[in-house]
Structure formats: C-alpha cells, structure tokens
Amino acid sequence: MKEITGLVKGLEDQAKLVRKEIIRMIAAAQSGHPGGSLSATDLLTALYFHEMKLDPKNPDWEDRDRFILSKGHCCPVVYACLALRGYYPVDTLLTLRAFESTLQGHPDMRKTVGLDATTGSLGQGLSLGVGLALAAKLAKKDYFSYVLMGDGEQNEGQIWEAACTAVKYQLGNLVGIVDQNGLQNDGPTDTIMPMESLAYRWRSFGWQVIEIDGHNMTEILHALSLAKCNTDKPSMLVCNTIKGKGVSYMENVVEWHSGAISDAQMEQAFADIERGV
Amino acid sequence: MTQLLRDGISTRQAYGQELLALPATFEKLLVLDGDISRSMQTVEFGKEYPDRHLNLGIAEQNLMGVAAGLALGGYLPIVSSYAVFLSMRALEQVRTSICYPKLNVKIVASHGGLTPGNDGPTHQGIEDMGLMRGIPNMTVIMPADGYSLQDLLRQACTIDGPVYIRLTRDAVPYIYESTDSCQIGKANTLVDGNDVTLIAIGDMVQWAIRASEQLAAEGIQARVIDMHTLKPLDQQAVISAASETGAIVTVEDHSIFNGLGSAVAEVLVENYLVPMKRIGLRDTFAESGPYEMLLEKYGMSTQNIYQAAKEVIALKS
Ligand SMILES: Cc1ncc(C[n+]2csc(CCOP(=O)(O)OP(=O)(O)O)c2C)c(N)n1
Ligand SMILES: [Mg+2]
Numbered sequence: 001m002k003e004i005t006g007l008v009k010g011l012e013d014q015a016k017l018v019r020k021e022i023i024r025m026i027a028a029a030q031s032g033h034p035g036g037s038l039s040a041t042d043l044l045t046a047l048y049f050h051e052m053k054l055d056p057k058n059p060d061w062e063d064r065d066r067f068i069l070s071k072g073h074c075c076p077v078v079y080a081c082l083a084l085r086g087y088y089p090v091d092t093l094l095t096l097r098a099f100e101s102t103l104q105g106h107p108d109m110r111k112t113v114g115l116d117a118t119t120g121s122l123g124q125g126l127s128l129g130v131g132l133a134l135a136a137k138l139a140k141k142d143y144f145s146y147v148l149m150g151d152g153e154q155n156e157g158q159i160w161e162a163a164c165t166a167v168k169y170q171l172g173n174l175v176g177i178v179d180q181n182g183l184q185n186d187g188p189t190d191t192i193m194p195m196e197s198l199a200y201r202w203r204s205f206g207w208q209v210i211e212i213d214g215h216n217m218t219e220i221l222h223a224l225s226l227a228k229c230n231t232d233k234p235s236m237l238v239c240n241t242i243k244g245k246g247v248s249y250m251e252n253v254v255e256w257h258s259g260a261i262s263d264a265q266m267e268q269a270f271a272d273i274e275r276g277v
Numbered sequence: 278m279t280q281l282l283r284d285g286i287s288t289r290q291a292y293g294q295e296l297l298a299l300p301a302t303f304e305k306l307l308v309l310d311g312d313i314s315r316s317m318q319t320v321e322f323g324k325e326y327p328d329r330h331l332n333l334g335i336a337e338q339n340l341m342g343v344a345a346g347l348a349l350g351g352y353l354p355i356v357s358s359y360a361v362f363l364s365m366r367a368l369e370q371v372r373t374s375i376c377y378p379k380l381n382v383k384i385v386a387s388h389g390g391l392t393p394g395n396d397g398p399t400h401q402g403i404e405d406m407g408l409m410r411g412i413p414n415m416t417v418i419m420p421a422d423g424y425s426l427q428d429l430l431r432q433a434c435t436i437d438g439p440v441y442i443r444l445t446r447d448a449v450p451y452i453y454e455s456t457d458s459c460q461i462g463k464a465n466t467l468v469d470g471n472d473v474t475l476i477a478i479g480d481m482v483q484w485a486i487r488a489s490e491q492l493a494a495e496g497i498q499a500r501v502i503d504m505h506t507l508k509p510l511d512q513q514a515v516i517s518a519a520s521e522t523g524a525i526v527t528v529e530d531h532s533i534f535n536g537l538g539s540a541v542a543e544v545l546v547e548n549y550l551v552p553m554k555r556i557g558l559r560d561t562f563a564e565s566g567p568y569e570m571l572l573e574k575y576g577m578s579t580q581n582i583y584q585a586a587k588e589v590i591a592l593k594s
Contacts, residue, residue, distance in 0.1 A: 029395065031395055072399065097395040097396075097397070097565045097566075098395075098565070098566065099564075099565075099566035099567060099570045099571075099574075100564070100566065101565065101566075103565075104397040104398070104564060104565045105395050105396040105397035105399075105400065105565040106396065106397050106398075106399040106400065108397065108398070108564075111564075118399075119399070120396075120397065120399030120400065121361065121362065121366065121399055122335050123335065123336075152312060152334065152335050153335060155312070155334035155335040155336045156335055156336055157336060157338060157339060184312050184334070184335065185312045185313055185315065185316070185335075186310070186312050186313070186314050186315055186332055192312055192332055192334050193312075193332075193333065193334025193335070193336070
C-alpha cells in the first residue's frame with residue numbers, strides 16, 4: 001500500500017513537470033494546442049513514466065511498448081514526456097514548431113526520436129495501432145500498443161472501422177485511450193456531434209471498456225493494468241478529463257484548444273500547476 | 278514596396294466576410310463545416326444564419342457525402358475545411374458522389390500550400406490542386422487576394438456543378454483595386470512585358486510581382502499573369518504568353534506535379550513549345566516553420582523566381 005502511495009505521488013509530481021514543459025514550449029512557439037495536451041498529461045505521465053516498457057537509450061528496441069498519438073495536435077505532451085524521459089535534451093522543447101526543429105507542429109516519427117508514428121490528421125491512429133498489434137501477434141512478440149484519441153476525434157468513421165478489425169483479430173495487446181474532455185475545436189462535443197455514450201458504443205463494438213477519471217493517478221494505474229489482463233479483447237479506457245487541466249484560466253475553455261501563451265499567462269500557469277489546481 | 282501590393286487579409290478571412298452577403302443572392306446556400314469553423318472564419322455566418330450552417334464534426338468523408346445529398350435535394354452546399362482533409366481524406370467521395378453526377382457542391386479549402394507554416398506537413402495542402410484538377414467536371418480556383426476571392430466565390434455559386442476554391446491561412450497583400458476584377462477561366466495580366474512570362478497562382482502571385490520588379494530593375498520586362506483558375510485553364514493566355522514572350526516560369530505554392538506547372542506544360546507541349554521552368558515544391562514534403570523561410574528553403578522565393586526567369590530567357594533561341 002505504501003509503495004502504491006509513493007508511486008502515485010511520484011507520478012503526480014512528474015505530471016506537474018510535464019505540464020510546465022507544455023506551457024513553456026507553447027509559449028516559446030507562440031502557437032500550439034495546450035488544452036488537449038493538458039487533459040492528457042496524467043494519462044501520458046502514467047504511460048511514459050511507469051507503464052510502458054521503454055529504453056530511451058535504445059529508442060528502436062524491438063520489444064518496446066508502442067505509443068501512437070492519434071490526436072496529433074496534442075504533441076506537446078508527448079514531446080515533454082520524451083524529453084523528460086531522456087530521449088533528447090529538455091531544451092529542445094523550446095524549438096517546438098520552429099524552422100528546422102526536430103519537433104514538428106504535428107508528430108513526425110522521422111524527425112523526433114522516440115515517436116512511434118506520424119500523425120496529425122485525426123482518426124487515423126487506431127488503425128495504425130491495430131496494425132502494430134497484429135504485427136506483434138504475428139511476430140510472437142509481447143509488446144503492447146497504446147493509442148490516444150480525442151473525444152471529438154471519435155467522429156471519424158475510420159476509428160470505427162479499426163474498432164471492428166481489432167475485435168475480429170482479438171487484439172488483447174491493443175489499448176485505446178479516449179481523452180474525454182468534452183470539447184472539440186468548435187465547441188462542446190455534445191453540440192458539435194453527439195457521441196454519447198462513448199463507453200456504451202465501445203462496449204457494443206466488442207471492446208473491454210474501462211471508464212475512469214483521467215486525472216486520478218490511482219485509477220489510471222489500475223485501468224492500465226486491468227487492460228493488459230484481458231488477452232483476447234482490445235481494451236478502451238474512456239477517461240473523463242478536463243480540457244486545459246491544471247491551468248485555471250484554460251480549464252474547460254474552448255478557445256484554449258489552440259493558441260499563443262503570453263509571458264504573464266505563462267507565469268500564472270506555472271503558479272497554478274505548482275499549486276495543483 | 279510595389280504599387281500593386283497593399284496590406285491585405287488572408288483569403289479565408291475574406292471568405293468568412295463574403296459569405297455573410299451571399300444568402301441575399303443565393304437563397305439555397307448552406308455552409309457545412311467539419312469542426313474547424315473558427316479557423317475557417319464561418320462562425321459569424323453561423324451566428325447570422327443558424328439555419329443555414331451545419332457543423333458535422335470531424336468526419337470529412339461523411340461531410341462530403343452529406344453535401345452531395347443536400348445538392349440532390351436542391352440546395353447549394355459550401356463545404357469548408359482544410360485542403361488536406363477535403364482533397365485527400367474525402368477525395369473519392371468528391372469524385373464519385375459529387376463530380377461524376379456533376380452535383381452543385383462548392384468546396385472551400387483553406388491552408389493551401391505552405392501557408393499553414395508552423396503546423397507542419399500534415400496541414401500543408403501541397404497536392405490538392407493536382408488531385409482536384411484530375412477529376413472530370415471539377416473547376417479549380419485559387420484567388421490571389423481578398424477581392425478576387427469575392428469575385429470568384431460569387432461566380433462559383435452561379436456555376437451549376439462542383440467547384441474547388443483554395444484559400445490561404447495567412448494574410449496575402451491586396452493586388453486588385455476592388456472587386457469585379459476576376460472572371461473564372463480568364464487569366465489576368467497584372468504586369469505587361471515581352472521578355473518572359475511569370476504565370477502564378479494564389480499566394481505566389483505576390484512573389485512573382487516582386488520578381489518582376491527585380492527583373493525590371495535590370496531592364497527585363499517580365500509579364501506577370503494571375504492564373505487564378507487552374508481549371509479550366511485559360512489556354513489562350515498561355516499560348517499568347519509563349520508566342521509573345523518566348524519563355525515561361527510557372528509559380529505555385531504546391532507540388533510541381535499535377536498543378537499549375539503541369540497544366541501549363543501540357544498546353545505548351547501541345548501548342549507552342551518555349552523554354553519553361555516550374556517553381557513549386559520539388560517532390561518533397563516541407564516542414565514546420567515560418568512561411569517565408571520555407572519558401573526560401575524549398576526554392577520558391579522571389580529570388581528563385583527571378584533566377585528561373587533569367588534561366589529561361591537564356592534558353593530562348
Ligand atoms: C482529419 C482532421 N480533420 C480536422 C482536423 C482539425 N482539428 C485539429 S484538432 C481538432 C479538434 C479535436 O478535438 P478532440 O479530438 O476532442 O481533441 P482534444 O479535445 O483532445 O484536443 C480538429 C477538428 C484534423 N487535425 N484532422
Ligand atoms: Mg476533446
């Protein structure tokens with residue numbers, strides 16, 4: 001019990017560092033997508049700093065777990081995790097979106113060390129995950145493939161085509177994660193394109209569905225281990241989150257889907273994150 | 278600064294403004310968005326005409342199919358999103374559901390070429406014009422400034438059939454004095470000259486004009502043509518340019534394959550061969566970065582146009 005508490009506390013502290021880097025790099029770039037990066041931070045911190053089998057010194061290690069950021073616009077959170085995990089210097093983050101940077105506006109696996117896929121056009125990542133999971137099965141490897149999607153992204157038909165494929169091939173080694181922050185680009189998901197209930201939909205497609213609070217580290221860790229137990233069904237973690245989580249003026253504000261951050265806003269964000277909003 | 282170029286707005290902004298005036302003329306007009314209406318500048322339209330605005334979420338294939346259905350039902354749908362998603366994610370829906378039956382759907386695609394700069398290659402539409410040009414029944418347009426957008430968008434709505442209009446993310450200078458300057462299918466000569474012709478489209482028209490000024494400073498009179506309609510191409514303007522100036526440079530913010538350069542080359546090969554060079558992306562994806570730095574790195578700057586003009590002139594026999 002004590003061990004778990006220590007682990008959770010450590011990951012929560014780590015998540016704060018990730019959030020600060022997200023803010024810092026988007027402020028430096030003067031563009032980027034803070035809202036969905038911050039809503040996914042606790043989930044990605046759990047994956048990159050605990051759950052996934054990785055070796056930053058050997059990024060191409062064949063047996064590593066794979067992560068696909070299907071909602072590619074939220075790359076700041078992945079870039080931050082990779083830097084803090086030691087794939088490249090943290091200073092690199094300040095070159096986000098800049099001319100000739102290794103950190104492109106949307107994930108480019110040929111430019112950024114540690115990325116497992118190239119994404120940025122919504123709806124495509126889960127199919128990549130299905131392919132990777134199939135490849136693992138064919139090659140008799142035991143790595144897991146994780147795919148993070150947005151709740152707005154669930155509108156894309158390709159996701160549901162992938163959903164069927166994963167069930168057909170009983171891809172228990174595939175774990176999908178929906179960052180259900182309730183907002184897409186133009187407004188609330190339930191007004192732009194209602195998809196409720198996502199948990200129900202995924203279950204009806206034959207997936208094992210685990211619904212959690214995407215900011216509760218204990219729940220996240222439990223869900224991730226539970227997902228791995230079901231060996232003949234793919235799992236979908238439907239995570240209730242807050243867009244802009246951790247920065248008071250960004251939380252649940254649709255305009256912070258993307259945007260530039262001023263120096264004053266950056267300072268306030270750091271204070272909020274430190275305090276734990 | 279040239280007299281021709283005055284501070285302007287992005288053509289997507291001009292689109293958002295012009296849309297507000299369209300329902301008065303086109304009573305069947307609807308605007309369909311794919312969850313980027315804030316970026317497409319259609320939010321005001323949605324507020325003013327809530328019954329005419331449909332936001333169908335992040336699902337471009339469905340968006341295109343629904344537009345086709347609305348056209349079948351007698352409406353005039355304008356589909357708006359980014360060039361990459363409309364021209365590629367939904368390409369076969371455009372081809373088979375819209376162009377084959379020649380349905381009255383207008384497709385307005387922003388983030389053409391390298392104008393989305395720092396968003397990177399996933400958001401830079403560099404193949405769209407070529408893809409659209411290849412589909413029978415499709416009209417393909419890229420206005421160079423806010424005024425020509427107004428003209429061409431209105432005219433597109435009077436055509437009974439599919440039209441693809443490509444916009445810029447970032448501001449482009451005003452080139453025309455006012456509206457009523459552009460006609461679909463008819464190229465405009467912006468600068469007279471008989472030594473070489475620079476045929477440009479969209480955001481590249483400004484750089485072609487600048488190159489012509491640089492050439493003029495050396496006594497070289499370059500003709501500059503705004504080829505806002507890629508298809509149907511104004512063949513006569515190309516043939517006249519070839520016969521009267523004897524050398525041609527095409528200038529587009531697009532792959533050198535299938536777009537303006539290809540279209541002009543096709544006309545020259547079949548009608549009037551003269552030395553020609555193409556300015557555009559040379560079979561490569563670009564990267565994130567400021568628009569003008571990207572143009573420079575990928576050989577599409579004013580300097581590159583100027584250089585290409587000198588080269589084709591040297592090749593004249
Ligand atoms: C195919 C495609 N269509 C449109 C876009 C533009 N776009 C980028 S982010 C976004 C909204 C995404 O909302 P959601 O999936 O909920 O992400 P999050 O809230 O986690 O940021 C849209 C429409 C895109 N990147 N790809
Ligand atoms: Mg969302």
